[in-house]
Structure formats: C-alpha cells, structure tokens
Amino acid sequence: MELDQRKLKILSAITETYIRTGEPVGSKLLSFYPDIRVSPATIRNDMAVLFEKGLLEQPHTSAGRIPSHLGYRVYIDELMRCSPLNAEERSQIDALFNIKYPDPDRLLADAAKALADYTGCATISTSIVQENVKVRKVEIVEAGTRTMVILLMASNGVIRNKVCHVDFAVTPEIIAFFHKFANGWLAGKSISQISSAYIGSVAVALGEYSRIFTPVLGAIFELCREVNEGSYYVNGFTNLLSYPELREGAHELFTFLENREQVTRMLSLTQQHTTVIVGRENPNQELTSASVVVSRYDIGRDVGSGIIALVGPVRLNYAKLIPHLEYFAQTMGKLLSETVEQDPQDESGLSAEYGLR
Amino acid sequence: MELDQRKLKILSAITETYIRTGEPVGSKLLSFYPDIRVSPATIRNDMAVLFEKGLLEQPHTSAGRIPSHLGYRVYIDELMRCSPLNAEERSQIDALFNIKYPDPDRLLADAAKALADYTGCATISTSIVQENVKVRKVEIVEAGTRTMVILLMASNGVIRNKVCHVDFAVTPEIIAFFHKFANGWLAGKSISQISSAYIGSVAVALGEYSRIFTPVLGAIFELCREVNEGSYYVNGFTNLLSYPELREGAHELFTFLENREQVTRMLSLTQQHTTVIVGRENPNQELTSASVVVSRYDIGRDVGSGIIALVGPVRLNYAKLIPHLEYFAQTMGKLLSETVEQDPQDESGLSAEYGLR
DNA sequence: TGTTAGCACTCAGGAACAATGAGTGCTAAA
DNA sequence: TTTAGCACTCATTGTTCCTGAGTGCTAACA
Known part of the structure; x- marks a missing residue:
C-alpha cells in the first residue's frame, strides 16, 4: 500500500466519521478537520485515489464516501489507535461479572449476556473442551424416595448435575453401592471415551441390577x-435489531447464529488472540453485512479455554470495542481459573479409593 | 350480535382465507365458496354490514376485506371449529418432549424451545411457585479441596445446585458439620421466608465459623x-422474524418479551385455562400487531403450575394451534407430575432427623 | 509538481401527474 | 331478498421534473 500520510489520514477520518454518524462523508466536511487542512478539491483528488485502490465506496455519484470493507480492514490493521481502558471502563467491565459467588458453569452465560447489553452487540460465547478431560468422580445424592441427583465432576472443573427418577426405593445402601460401582468404572476415565457402547458394557457389569439402573446410567451418559x-x-x-443495516437480513443472520456447527466452523478459522472479520470477508453469506470480533480466553494450562465473540454491524466502533472485548476475555479467564479448581493431576488418590481400573 | 347465518359464514371464510393467504379477500373469490353460493353483490352487501359492526377492515377502498381484531375475536369465540388432535399430531407433540430421562428443571426450557420451532411462533414458558414451598433439605458435596457443591431440594420437587468456592480445606467432617447445621436451620422452612436477614441470623448462629462459611450461606441464599x-x-x-407484519416493530416486541415483569403482568390477566389475546386487545403497545395464546399446565395439587404461551402474528392459525398448545400443556403437566416427586407432606421425618426447629 | 478555485455534471430523493385495474358502493330490475 | 350493471375509488406503477449535495475536471496558481 504505497499511500502517503495524508491519504491514510483521510481514510482514517472517513472511517471514524462514518462509524460515528452513519452518513457518507464528503470532501467539504473533511476539509474542516484540523489534521487535514487542505481544500475540498485536494481531498477529492485523494479520495479518487483511495477509491481506485478499492478502499472507499460511494453509495451513489452525488454522495460522500464510505469505507469499503477492505478500507475497514486497512483501518483496523494499520490506522486505528486502540487506547487501553481507563479505570472507569475497567470497572464497568468488572461489573459485568458482578456475581457474588460465581458458579463457573453459569459465569460464561451470565457475563456474556451482560457484555451483549454493554456493547449493544450480540455475543457468542463458547467453552472449548480439552481432549484429555477426565471424569474426576460421580456423586449420587438422594432427593426423594424414588429420585436421585447425579453429579458429574470433570477434571477441567466443570460440575454438572441431573435429576434422575428411578423405579426403586432409594436407600443409603443402594447409593453407596452404586456410587462405588460407578466411580470404579468411570473415575479417571477420559470423558470423550465414555460412549454409549462403554455405558452398555458398564450395564453388563451390573448384572442383575442393570435393568433398574438403566435410567441412572443413561443420565450419567x-x-x-x-x-x-x-x-x-x-x-x-x-x-442487533437496533441497527437498520442488519434488519433486512436479520432472520438469516439469527438463524445462522443459532446453528452451533456453522458458527464454530467460522470461529475456528480465527487462530490469533483477537481477530476481526469484517463484512464480506466472511465466507458465510448471512454475515456479509455484519462484523465479528473474536477473542479467546484461557483458564490455566491444560484446563481449558474458550471464545467470546461480538457480532454487530460493519459500522462498529472497533477502536473502542476491541480493547473492551480483550479485557473482558482476560477477566473471564482470570475469574474462571480462580473459581475452577485446577486438577491436582493425580487421580491416583481416587483410583486407590475406588479400587479397580 | 344479531347476525344471520350467512354473514357469520362470510366472516368465518374471510378470516380463514386471510389466515391462509395473507391477502385481503374480495367478494368475487368468496362467491366461489361452496357454502356461500350467492353473487358477489350479495356478499358485498353482507360485508358492508360486517364492516358497520366493526368486524371487518379494508386496507384501502379498492382492496378486499380482512378481519378486524374484533372480527378475530368473534371468529375465535363463536365461529372456529377446533378439531381435536389426530394420532399423528399427538405423536408429533409427544416427540417435542423426547428426552429420555427428563430432568424436571430442564424439561420446561427444552420442550418450550421445541414447541417454538414446531409452531413457528415464539414461546413463553414460566413456572409459578406456590406460596407454601419449603426447603426439603440441603445437601453438600465435596468437589475439590476448596470447592463444594450445594444442592437445594424444595418441597415442589425443584432441585438446584451451585458450585461454591471456599477458603478452607473441605473435609468430610466439615461437610457433615455444616450439613447438619444448615438443615437444622433451613429444612422445612418456607422458601419465601428465607430472606437476606434470615441468612444473617443463621450466620450469627455459626459464631466463629460464620466468616469462612459466608460464601456457602450466600450460595444457599x-x-x-x-x-x-x-x-x-x-x-x-x-x-417471529419470518412474519413481515412483525418485522417493523420487532425490536420493541423483543424488548418487551425479554422483560419478565411486564410479560408476567400481562399473562396474569388471563385466568381461564386457555386464553387468546388478539392484537390491539393487548393493552401493551408493543404487542398490538401480535397475538398471544396462553395456556396453563398443572403439576398435581399444591405442587405447582405454570404457563405456556405462544406469540405470533395476529394472522395465526388459531383453530389449529389452540388444541396443539392445550395438548402440549397437558402433556407437560403430566410429565412433570410424573417426574417431580410429590412432597409426602410430612417434613416430620426430616425435622426429626435434624433435631431443632 | 502539488494545490486550489470554479464550474459543469451526476444522481438520489421528493413531488406531481397519469394510467391501470382490482374491488367496491349504489341503483334499479328480477 | 338477490342480482346485474356501472360508475367510482384508490393503491400501485411508471414517468417527468426539480432540487441540492457532492463530485470530476480543467485551468490557474504557488
């Protein structure tokens, strides 16, 4: 990009003004900008060059210029100045996590929701499960004469429960029996290996009890x-509906975002720490009038990570939102690694406790 | 409403045709209907009467007629024939609940989501908590050296858990101590009475331990x-975005639906088993171009109940959707009352077990 | 060689107007 | 009470004209 300083300044000014006002920017308006200070005619010459290079667009002949999606790309990569967050902004983001005693499982969902309202965008939040996650243990709690709660604790700190209705009277003895049995077969086992077939083999091992425990094994699976x-x-x-430019294709956009596979495929293309996908850069047609800002968070080594993404119009305040999103992701990672207890890496204790396997 | 048979037939035909096609219905088209069989001029005379009564509207002079919201009301209350579901339809609804081992807490959310896609509407689903719901018991499970899971079981069968991070090493003794203590203060207690102040008094009773147990009590609260x-x-x-008539006000509509208080206030006006609120009948401006079909489900006496509502355009296939929604609500109630174990009405067993209070 | 003033040009948006046709309201006859 | 006939209405579509913001180009200037 062999472009002199002033042309870059003009591209930058057009981009920022358009992001702010949503109106095409004309040469006369730019001539008033203190950093530029040349006549409208000169600016027009420069704009013609930027247009030639594909960095600017013109809605129609007699309108001002707006950045093309390539223009946004140059602005984001080379021109914009992201200032680090000030104290007030940091505390505003911190407040999004303002849950007194955070449950790691809910923190992601709740904070992402708060972030959406804070930024005026939609948010996508995912947690990425490591290959080597294992079952730490299974706990069973009596919850009624014929009801039990199954708790599954994984080595990445995730804890999930499920209520399970059974056909027999739940007694402490039965719970103790099944607890020992289930942990013997499951504790320390890699979660991704617990297939329907494996559960089947566990059921076989239960012998005559397998029938009555079917719902319990099902719940565990x-x-x-x-x-x-x-x-x-x-x-x-x-x-997203507050942006007129997104209303037209809102139905297609929403349908796309609800499809986890499609979105995951799209996000998996972004490998850097923070990535911006501007409008038509996106291979998915549904997103050509939207921009996606993707950031990763990490929860300690080998424990896990995840992705937080903002979805908004192409005309997005990147210079402000990128540092905000990064700080958010960083805070999320920090909080989760504090909350989620790291696996002590020795399942030996448990394996010993439960004997076999 | 002193209207002869033919006029009612015309209103009914206009409503059903408009629901099907979305186009205003003209007199010529109606004259071909086998039940009507009079000339367009006659139909026009009748339409003029229906228009006088406020049952029909005309988008403009040279267009056909569409039902007014009052016209829909008459159609729904007096004209439409809801046929009971056939076997195939019933099994389609049943399939929406197709979760092998349903967790009562998730059944409502999951099935309502499936219902939304089945009907092409939005769904609102709520559970209504009875006044007299009590804490059945609290369970504590070790989930790491400094992490515990708190399980709260309520007399209405609801079971919820929360992960809680603490500042001390979690041992079986501490769990046993706190378990006994917490249940002594909470088991059998009415849930609505467990205020922040009450938890404060529990903390006071903990004496020197109160500080370290603060997060646990907080989680319980x-x-x-x-x-x-x-x-x-x-x-x-x-x-909802697939209906052009809702796109215009979609932002306001969505914002309204996300506001639990407003929606609850609106739904609480409907006292019958199934209620329809047609467009402008709704006092809330955001919903004037939408219709709401509300149905209740019940989970056994004194255990609980809830509301399932469909939100869609005014031009909704009421005759089909109302029986579907009713069957859905009925099935939901049945499934939940099977899954949720009814409170045996004697907390005496537990009170005895935990001594005091 | 880069910058600027001047001016003709372009085109979206809005207003004004006419043509078209679907569907009506009214009247008089059956 | 029903119907045929006909004049009437008005959304829609297309055409034309006007206005003004903003441009592109040219020639003069520094």
Missing part, C-alpha cells in the same frame, strides 16, 4: 456428553 | 431466591 460438548451461548439478538 | 422466583424462558425469537 448424558452428563458426560454435555460436559464433553462444552457450552455454546448466543445472547443479545434483540440488540 | 441465592439458590433459595432462584427456586422462589421460578423460571421464565422465551424461545423462538428468530421464528
């Missing part, structure tokens, strides 16, 4: 599947 | 609040 799948939330659909 | 609040879900926003 479902819990493993849920933990292994990680989480996927989209929040703030309503916010 | 939050759990009580959550159980007492019941649940509120809205699903299928995206579906």
